[in-house]
Amino acid sequence: MRIDRSHPLYPGECRLRERVLLNSVGYDIDSFQKAYPGFEERFEHFVAVAERPSGDPEVIGCALLLPNEPHVGSGKLMQMAVDPQRQGEGIGRQLVVAVEGRAFGDLGLVELFCHAQASAVAFYDRLGWTVLGDRFNEAGLEHAKMVIAADTQAIT
DSSP: EEEOSSTTTTHHHHHHHIIIIIIGTTOOOHHHHHSTTTTTOOOOEEEEEOOTTTTTTTEEEEEEEEEEEEEETTEEEEEEOOOOOGGSHHHHHHHHHHHHHHIIIIIIEEEEEEEEEGGGHHOOOOOOOOESSSOOEETTEEEEEEEEEGOOOOOO
């Protein structure tokens, strides 16, 4: 589901991003926002939710879409994270499908790209994304730029 920063699930999304992605590279949400001013406001936020035993919702996956980045018609998928205990359940795939649907359908973007950690390249490849260029270091980790075009979007 797509949420905004005023949604009650947004703090849970931020906690998941910190726990799975940001803390390991020396960031928390506040320091990320300071390092990348204005991005948080531009992101479209997508979350996957499960019900806790108490009945309360819990964010178990998230992904961010930065539309029209680096130029009009392109978009960047960022900070995709799934709770490590829930990986392998198709949550990441559902998030990517939701981002692609919004980007290519509602927003009319013609391409998406991401900087995938080396360990996630095969995941994106299975979804129809393609490696573009050489691997590179980002935040101390090996990454590959991966792309998908609207006209080659994987059938899901």
